[in-house]
Amino acid sequence: MAIPVLGQTLKRSRSTIVKMHTAWALGKIGGHEAKLILKQASKMNPKPEVRREMESALKRMKTY
Numbered sequence: 742m743a744i745p746v747l748g749q750t751l752k753r754s755r756s757t758i759v760k761m762h763t764a765w766a767l768g769k770i771g772g773h774e775a776k777l778i779l780k781q782a783s784k785m786n787p788k789p790e791v792r793r794e795m796e797s798a799l800k801r802m803k804t805y
Contacts, residue, residue: 761791764782767779779795782795
């Protein structure tokens with residue numbers, strides 16, 4: 742239930758720190774849906790620090 746809300750937050754928020762924390766949370770939760778959301782969001786060319794957090798979250802998901 743949290744994943745769709747986090748996905749919308751990642752998509753709509755204008756705050757860099759909120760986007761970074763949201764990407765981190767999706768990485769911690771993991772799963773197919775979270776992975777898809779992170780991959781889609783990373784294609785939207787966010788700020789570099791947000792992109793790094795998304796990439797880090799995706800890498801963490803691969804290790805589980």
